[in-house]
Amino acid sequence: xxxxxxxxxxxxxxxxxxxxxxxxxxxxxxxxxxxxxxxxxxxxxxxxxxxxxxxxxxxxxxxxxxxxxxxxxxxxxxxxxxxxxxxxxxxxxxxxxxxxxxxxxxxxxxxxxxxxxxxxxxxx
Numbered sequence: 756x757x758x759x760x761x762x763x764x765x766x767x768x769x770x771x772x773x774x775x776x777x778x779x780x781x782x783x784x785x786x787x788x789x790x791x792x793x794x795x796x797x798x799x800x801x802x803x804x805x806x807x808x809x810x811x812x813x814x815x816x817x818x819x820x821x822x823x824x825x826x827x828x829x830x831x832x833x834x835x836x837x838x839x840x841x842x843x844x845x846x847x848x849x850x851x852x853x854x855x856x857x858x859x860x861x862x863x864x865x866x867x868x869x870x871x872x873x874x875x876x877x878x879x
Contacts, residue, residue: 757861761785761823767807776814781861784808784853786831786839787823804843812849817860820845820853 759767759775761783775782784807788800811818820840824830831839833854840850869878 756780757864758783758819761787761821769810772807772810772816773814776811776816779817779864781857782807782811782816782818783821783823784811784818784840784843785821785823786836787825787829789839789842790829790831801842808844812844817857818853819857819861820850 758781759765759771767782772782774780784804788797792800810816820836822829822831822836836854837845837847837850840853841847845853
């Protein structure tokens with residue numbers, strides 16, 4: 756498994772996030788509910804993701820910061836994603852990793868035939 760995708764009803768606990776960090780599994784952090792939800796549902800979502808972000812930062816779990824767009828109207832620019840991620844408790848520098856550094860690592864992991872796992876690759 757490479758990525759645990761964000762979806763309605765996804766529940767990530769402490770142990771799952773810690774294991775994801777140890778195994779290099781990426782966590783999808785979507786900003787879509789910040790745009791589509793209202794009132795208490797939005798507040799509960801923010802609280803839940805603040806807990807997830809706290810654990811992500813503690814264990815340095817790789818994450819992908821996404822818009823979760825389901826239509827062109829819900830797409831967001833990278834700058835918007837970083838700003839919205841601040842509501843979850845991400846500092847700008849860390850949020851930028853979720854739209855730049857970590858996606859590149861995921862693509863390299865899938866596309867490079869010499870890559871075995873972090874810190875181990877086949878040399879020619």
